[in-house]
Amino acid sequence: MTLKNVPGRIAYVNARLLDPATGLDAPGGVLTDGELIVEAGAGLFDTSVPEDATLVDCRGHCLSPGLVDMRIQISGRDFENVGASAVAGGVTTAVCLPSTAPIIDDRAVVEFVARAARKAGLVKVYPYGALTKGLEGEELAEMGLLAQSGAVGFTDATKAVANARTMAQALSYAATFGLLLVEHPEEPTLAEEGVMNEGETATRLGLTGIPVEAELIIIERDLRLVEMTGGRVHFAHVSTGKSLELIRAAKDRGLPVTCDTAPPYFALNETAVGDYRTFAKLSPPLRAEADRVAIIEGLRDGTIDAIASDHTPKSEDMKRLPFADAADGGLGMETLLATALELVHNGHLSLLDALSLITRQPADLLGLPAGRLEAGAAADLIVFDPNRGWKVSDSELHSKAKNTPFDGRPLQGRVLKTVIDGRLVFNLDA
Amino acid sequence: MSKTPFDSSVFPQRHLLGIEGLSPLDISLLLDRADEYVELNRSVGGKLDTLAGRTVINLFYESSTRTRTSFELAGKRLGSDVINMSVSTSSIKKGETLIDTAMTLNAMHPDVLVVRHASSGAVKLLSEKVNCAVINAGDGRHEHPTQALLDALTIRRRRGHLDGLQVAICGDILHSRVARSNIHLLNTMGARVRLIAPKTLLPAEAERLGVEVFHDMKAGLKDCDIVMMLRLQTERMKTNFFPSVREYYNFFGLDYSKLEAAKPDALIMHPGPMNRGVEIASDVADDIGRSAIREQVEMGVAVRMACLEVLTLNLEREAVA
Numbered sequence: 001m002t003l004k005n006v007p008g009r010i011a012y013v014n015a016r017l018l019d020p021a022t023g024l025d026a027p028g029g030v031l032t033d034g035e036l037i038v039e040a041g042a043g044l045f046d047t048s049v050p051e052d053a054t055l056v057d058c059r060g061h062c063l064s065p066g067l068v069d070m071r072i073q074i075s076g077r078d079f080e081n082v083g084a085s086a087v088a089g090g091v092t093t094a095v096c097l098p099s100t101a102p103i104i105d106d107r108a109v110v111e112f113v114a115r116a117a118r119k120a121g122l123v124k125v126y127p128y129g130a131l132t133k134g135l136e137g138e139e140l141a142e143m144g145l146l147a148q149s150g151a152v153g154f155t156d157a158t159k160a161v162a163n164a165r166t167m168a169q170a171l172s173y174a175a176t177f178g179l180l181l182v183e184h185p186e187e188p189t190l191a192e193e194g195v196m197n198e199g200e201t202a203t204r205l206g207l208t209g210i211p212v213e214a215e216l217i218i219i220e221r222d223l224r225l226v227e228m229t230g231g232r233v234h235f236a237h238v239s240t241g242k243s244l245e246l247i248r249a250a251k252d253r254g255l256p257v258t259c260d261t262a263p264p265y266f267a268l269n270e271t272a273v274g275d276y277r278t279f280a281k282l283s284p285p286l287r288a289e290a291d292r293v294a295i296i297e298g299l300r301d302g303t304i305d306a307i308a309s310d311h312t313p314k315s316e317d318m319k320r321l322p323f324a325d326a327a328d329g330g331l332g333m334e335t336l337l338a339t340a341l342e343l344v345h346n347g348h349l350s351l352l353d354a355l356s357l358i359t360r361q362p363a364d365l366l367g368l369p370a371g372r373l374e375a376g377a378a379a380d381l382i383v384f385d386p387n388r389g390w391k392v393s394d395s396e397l398h399s400k401a402k403n404t405p406f407d408g409r410p411l412q413g414r415v416l417k418t419v420i421d422g423r424l425v426f427n428l429d430a
Numbered sequence: 431m432s433k434t435p436f437d438s439s440v441f442p443q444r445h446l447l448g449i450e451g452l453s454p455l456d457i458s459l460l461l462d463r464a465d466e467y468v469e470l471n472r473s474v475g476g477k478l479d480t481l482a483g484r485t486v487i488n489l490f491y492e493s494s495t496r497t498r499t500s501f502e503l504a505g506k507r508l509g510s511d512v513i514n515m516s517v518s519t520s521s522i523k524k525g526e527t528l529i530d531t532a533m534t535l536n537a538m539h540p541d542v543l544v545v546r547h548a549s550s551g552a553v554k555l556l557s558e559k560v561n562c563a564v565i566n567a568g569d570g571r572h573e574h575p576t577q578a579l580l581d582a583l584t585i586r587r588r589r590g591h592l593d594g595l596q597v598a599i600c601g602d603i604l605h606s607r608v609a610r611s612n613i614h615l616l617n618t619m620g621a622r623v624r625l626i627a628p629k630t631l632l633p634a635e636a637e638r639l640g641v642e643v644f645h646d647m648k649a650g651l652k653d654c655d656i657v658m659m660l661r662l663q664t665e666r667m668k669t670n671f672f673p674s675v676r677e678y679y680n681f682f683g684l685d686y687s688k689l690e691a692a693k694p695d696a697l698i699m700h701p702g703p704m705n706r707g708v709e710i711a712s713d714v715a716d717d718i719g720r721s722a723i724r725e726q727v728e729m730g731v732a733v734r735m736a737c738l739e740v741l742t743l744n745l746e747r748e749a750v751a
Contacts, residue, residue: 203634204610206607207550209633320555322551324551
């Protein structure tokens, strides 16, 4: 994928405009000029279209801000791969974990990652900074400096900060600068040898389980530490109903706490592991059906602030192993929109509310200039058909890795076009 | 000894990966066939040529003299060529080895692969990559189907039936593939199963496997027909599952005082190797009248002969089809 020249004026006509930031859901159009949106609104172009603009007929399909994915992993330094997968899924802004190679615990790396990813794939990649040096959970990383260089939040990626004192100090220090800490809530010793959810299925398969308490203990601890320090915490990929009860109660008490979940936790349950299916080996593990239902309720009532794809590409060599030895994680960006739309098709959320969870809300949480259709904003748009059916097939994925827990699943809703900074970077039917 | 003609088409499985999913008919068929082989094995020089020209490979990623020898003997008594392959545990950490080995072995065209592996599900993964029949000789904590079959054969020969029996499985259930296979088999055949263990050695939601759970030996053994003891798998224990061997033996080791709670003629079983004085008292283990432990070993060969035969005949049938 190469950068084209800066585009001129483009008029997107005949669209169903969806802007979760303003609650707009109406027929209309968008006019972009170069990298920016000039005008967007209901009824725009009803009477006339600018003569100097290139017309893009959306044919009545939905036009919304590009997706903002607040949690992806970049495998080593494979930035190109991320871009292809992102734009095919309608993701225009993505935030990557600091567990890249090298680890993002230094200012120079923050700048390098953002630049390298952008250059390779057009998608706008913002990095999280490491919360502790080397992600080792001991010494605090230079959070202030990293934030100055562009880190949008701080996390130890796929590990919780196990040491309570370190976490307390991190929250306290981060509060000094108003920085957000993102926690992977999993008590490491309780989860140590576990490879799937603890329960009947694990017992039948003879696999070691990870109890829901591993998640609860860290959430409960961190909530206490937030109260103690005044810091802000965000819990990533929450997977259990009991976690939501804790977070809901904390929000009711006015604590500065937020959380996200990922599609596997509302679209799948532990039975997806089936016969040792390593594509369904995720971290946190897929939970019981009651948890899945509770996660949907958390999305409905606003306890969950965002949906992140948790995109984690893994090579075939790392997945085609006995279940206990296989790597965790699944692809997520290409199925993010369609899995979120399942919530709409199943009557759990309105289309605007579902979109909000993958555009405006994550953008607001991290203070990113994205997720809105407004004059002056970057022209990051997607055109999608919420009803178009397709089947997830590893051979058709744009990612080099093929490990999706949704492999073989029929989905409804597909990205047709992705536009970043005014440039068409993905066109399904081209 | 002559052999009864046998219609393999009634056993529809290509592999024997576990007991879960087998029907009562499948299990009875294997047990009936094994029953015949018990007599053959007791005769001097008893050997058949049922599997002449066939190759059985024992692929063991975990060391096990007993099970491997039993399969080796079973294969040889049926006239097959048997090759033993032990794979060092250090090389299996690199997981590609499993698939690579499967590919290599597949190219040698064996008829049956007998596989033991430390990871649950590894044998199934391997079975998807080869053309021959695969027998699970124990995968992680998952299943050990031939052990459950030999236990069932032992019980059936002593009691005449499996249905309606009250069976207690005691000890380290958490780490035991033997327990899982036995639970499936005994439930399928109409026996009632109790598990007796400290909570730390029971897997989550064990009750949902259709068993009753006890933490007290005397309460659990009350009126049981069969007492199956399990080996404490200390090699799989990294942390504190119990405070000491002394304490474990005191509460969960089988001795005569605890055995009093079971039926007077209760049969005592153990898959071996035993830790005497840890999970079972020596005098109980050696009680000729009540212990069936040595008989279990004998049944093992017969059961494995039946499994090898049935799966190989399936291959023949497939080839004809």
